[in-house]
Amino acid sequence: MQQKLKIIITAVGIVLAGATLTANVHxxxxxxxxxxTGIYKEFGEKAGLVIIMDDFMVNLIKDPRTRSSFEKADQxxxxxxxxxxxxxxxxxxxxxxxxxxxPIHANxxxxxxxxxxxxEQLQFAMDKNNVPFRAQNKLLAVxxxxxxxxxxx
Amino acid sequence: xxxxxxxxxxQLALVLxxxxxxxxxxxxxxxxxxDFTTSSKLLLTGGVTNIEGSAGGGLTPWAIIGGYxxxxxxxxxxxxxxxxxxxxxxxxxxxxxxxQDRVEISFAQQKFDTxxxxxxxxxxxxxxxxxxxxxxxxxxxxxxVLEQDSWLPQIAVGFQRKENNRGDLxxxxxxxxxxxxxYYVSATKIFLAQSILLNGTVRFTKANQTGILGFGTASRDxxxxxxxxxxxxxxRKDLAVGVEFRQKPDHLPFKEDNWSDIFVAWAPTKNVSxxxxxxxxxxxxxxxxxxxTYLSLQVGF
Numbered sequence: 001m002q003q004k005l006k007i008i009i010t011a012v013g014i015v016l017a018g019a020t021l022t023a024n025v026h027x028x029x030x031x032x033x034x035x036x037t038g039i040y041k042e043f044g045e046k047a048g049l050v051i052i053m054d055d056f057m058v059n060l061i062k063d064p065r066t067r068s069s070f071e072k073a074d075q076x077x078x079x080x081x082x083x084x085x086x087x088x089x090x091x092x093x094x095x096x097x098x099x100x101x102x103p104i105h106a107n108x109x110x111x112x113x114x115x116x117x118x119x120e121q122l123q124f125a126m127d128k129n130n131v132p133f134r135a136q137n138k139l140l141a142v143x144x145x146x147x148x149x150x151x152x153x
Numbered sequence: 154x155x156x157x158x159x160x161x162x163x164q165l166a167l168v169l170x171x172x173x174x175x176x177x178x179x180x181x182x183x184x185x186x187x188d189f190t191t192s193s194k195l196l197l198t199g200g201v202t203n204i205e206g207s208a209g210g211g212l213t214p215w216a217i218i219g220g221y222x223x224x225x226x227x228x229x230x231x232x233x234x235x236x237x238x239x240x241x242x243x244x245x246x247x248x249x250x251x252x253q254d255r256v257e258i259s260f261a262q263q264k265f266d267t268x269x270x271x272x273x274x275x276x277x278x279x280x281x282x283x284x285x286x287x288x289x290x291x292x293x294x295x296x297x298v299l300e301q302d303s304w305l306p307q308i309a310v311g312f313q314r315k316e317n318n319r320g321d322l323x324x325x326x327x328x329x330x331x332x333x334x335x336y337y338v339s340a341t342k343i344f345l346a347q348s349i350l351l352n353g354t355v356r357f358t359k360a361n362q363t364g365i366l367g368f369g370t371a372s373r374d375x376x377x378x379x380x381x382x383x384x385x386x387x388x389r390k391d392l393a394v395g396v397e398f399r400q401k402p403d404h405l406p407f408k409e410d411n412w413s414d415i416f417v418a419w420a421p422t423k424n425v426s427x428x429x430x431x432x433x434x435x436x437x438x439x440x441x442x443x444x445x446t447y448l449s450l451q452v453g454f
Binding site: 003031065111112113114116117119120123133134137138140141142144145147 | 193194195196223224225226254298299300301302303344345346348375376387388389390
């Protein structure tokens with residue numbers, strides 16, 4: 001009995017240590033990868049981003065998990081905003097003046113499934129345009145925390 | 154031998170039924186959504202299946218919940234693993250279900266074949282130990298994939314209840330019990346910007362050679378606190394390579410060593426993954442320097 005108690009206490013201790021170690025930094029509109037000089041080129045610069053976003057939007061309309069969020073939206077505007085936002089994150093010569101993540105997604109009704117589907121479709125679009133896997137992951141690492149503002153269901 | 158086979162058969166049937174069930178379910182999910190599956194975790198982020206049936210690496214459970222289900226979904230996997238060292242063979246098969254990306258329940262049946270060593274020990278060539286492992290795991294906090302701006306890993310706690318069919322022999326060898334329960338805490342994190350995955354697991358166990366040689370000894374019936382770790386490099390979204398380590402106790406007259414492996418895991422589709430590893434298992438009973446291949450197939454959704 002005493003031993004079981006010891007195990008439980010140790011387990012709880014480990015969990016608490018893990019939880020308190022973390023200072024929970026809040027998601028921004030995208031941290032700029034300002035130390036990375038090569039990553040913008042790996043995405044094909046602005047012209048590359050435009051093509052990737054075109055392919056991305058085609059994928060999003062094709063995928064039944066994401067279609068409803070995009071088919072009636074202003075797709076041209078969304079693509080332009082994404083190009084600017086990604087260009088900024090990827091240390092390119094752009095500024096992101098677009099909307100904050102939280103208010104624009106408030107009524108879209110994104111759940112975890114459609115969010116992951118969107119990530120998957122972005123990966124397909126980046127693959128198609130030969131963006132190196134490690135460069136893709138650097139971008140996704142910046143985008144992933146935005147789930148807190150995007151997923152509402 | 155006949156008797157063991159008869160006992161093992163219903164459990165094997167159960168595993169096969171679960172396997173068939175999960176494949177049919179996966180197939181029907183596919184049919185509903187044509188090109189797209191509704192299993193919505195990202196590729197390989199459900200991990201593979203540990204030799205004891207829990208989602209994780211091959212040697213150690215991770216904090217992730219198995220299957221590709223997310224918050225509102227159920228995911229499931231069935232697996233078959235074969236580890237063949239110089240003198241022994243371990244076959245493990247089973248299935249797991251993940252509920253709402255929160256709770257995982259699993260079952261695995263392990264068959265440890267002593268091959269020629271059984272004969273040398275007077276047990277007969279091909280003498281086998283069969284062990285059933287019932288597992289459950291609960292995710293407590295964190296998200297291994299999404300929380301990329303935080304150091305908090307995904308943390309889960311779980312247990313593996315193990316029942317070995319060779320109680321009489323084990324007791325004759327001075328081993329306390331043929332049944333035991335391992336408890337563990339796992340922390341898993343994918344560092345996306347670096348394309349690496351790290352896992353650390355602390356296991357509380359009385360098991361000798363993971364329970365194949367029973368639990369505790371006549372003179373010692375205490376839990377050990379042991380460390381297990383995995384590190385993987387993500388090469389492509391469907392391909393990862395890595396290393397694993399599993400600390401082991403050493404309380405029997407025949408030495409027991411820590412385990413390690415190097416592995417490559419490949420997921421050609423969301424429904425299938427194949428893991429190939431080279432494992433170093435050290436001394437097992439009377440045979441030292443056990444090394445060999447680890448091959449695992451997983452199907453699910």
